[in-house]
Amino acid sequence: MSAVRVLVGTRKGAFILTSDGKRERWDISGPHFAGWEIYHLKGSSIDPNRVYASQTSSWFGQVIQRSDDGGKTWHQPGTPPGEPTTAPDGTPKGESNKFVYDTSSETGKPLTTHQWYDGTPHPWEFKRVWHLEPSLIDPDTVYAGVEDAALFRSSDGGQTWKELAGLRGHGSGNKWAPGAGGMCLHTILLDPSNQARMFIAISSAGAFRTDDGGKTWQPINRGLHSLYIPDPSAEIGHCVHRIAMHRSRPDVLFMQKHWDVMRSDDAGDSWHEISGNLPSDFGFVVDVHAHEPNTIYVVPIKSDGEHFPPDGKLRVYRSRTGGNEWQALTKGLPQSDCYVNVLRDAMAVDSLDKCGVYFGTTGGQVYASADAGDNWAPIVRDLPAVVSVEVQTLP
């Protein structure tokens, strides 16, 4: 019988929620890595037991954790304790928590600064991994989106990391600037029909695409309009909060921007607004139904100054028309006095029939719907603030 495993990252640890295909009764495991911020966990789609986690701390920096048994046990995939830390030839062995920007003349264009809040040049400083995206074809290959914004790849199961420096070096990197949450690369979408193509998004630089496996990149922000930057239609500088696609239709992208919900039908070459009748087009999450490529979900947030739902009502909005026409989904969600936020990586869908939809809140609730959003129930109510939610559909 099918099952689902929900991977939840919170401000104080990771939690793993499992259920059978009915999605009515849940087992809760955790906290894993108690006391640490877990920005993201994600499992490999081809080896579901392989799960990667970003464990981070302002005190002790970045740690990458890996599980090979579906989250029951974890280890840092670098050099194990007790083993020599150098290879026979003297080179250092795996250091899974080492993320160093590439400034070599061969592969990285030495790019030393980006723009700071006050417009002055500021050196790139690694802070944390926001998002881990396992390859669709190799469980040992995984991408990491980091702050300060850059994309890294590991081809050895997370033991070592190398920057795909063509992104920062493509031309606009020295003009990127952080948003209020830092300058983070938070979204990585791999095109299931084209291994050479991927999409990423950075707050607050915008969206970018590669068509050659990460060597070269181009901004894909035409059609975005952001009133909070000097040139509202600039090529870069847009605070993209999240992008989503359906695997059957990878040229169609949906975006929740700082303000505005957007859609592209040409792999990001151009965007148009689909906010329609939403009560607010500010928000963080956007996701797509597993079986209906034109059915999408957002959670409207009141404003950039008031990060909670309009009118104190927690409502998921669903469009079955690919945008513009939205329906409020409220059954089982609090409809008064609710002032939580739903962060950008905190919504996911399973691929069961009917499609399950999940999201976590800064109030520590993880809500699930086993019927595509018609009805909701909390799986847990009192976790630490939820940062990320991912779902694995298991055979």
Added chain:
Amino acid sequence: MIRVTLPPHLRTLAQVDGEVKIEIEGEVTQRSVLDAIESRYPMLRGTIREHVTRKRRAFVRFFACGEDLSHESPDAPLPDAVVTGTEPFMIVGAIAGG
């Protein structure tokens, strides 16, 4: 024998309980102690000192013999009481945040 105390989160990462005891050949300094710790516990690389600069992370402090040694040179000799194992070299997470 040098006694080193790690903050609880780093003890969890290193999978150790209580103090860590290390032997150091040559001069006992912050750098030689941290090199020895990171060599035995490679999972701690980057958690006490930055990977690239090798500087102490901002919210990590070093104490010994009732003194804050955080701003001492990493190559300055540590107190005799640390060298003889009478007192521990303490790696401490700063009290900050929630």
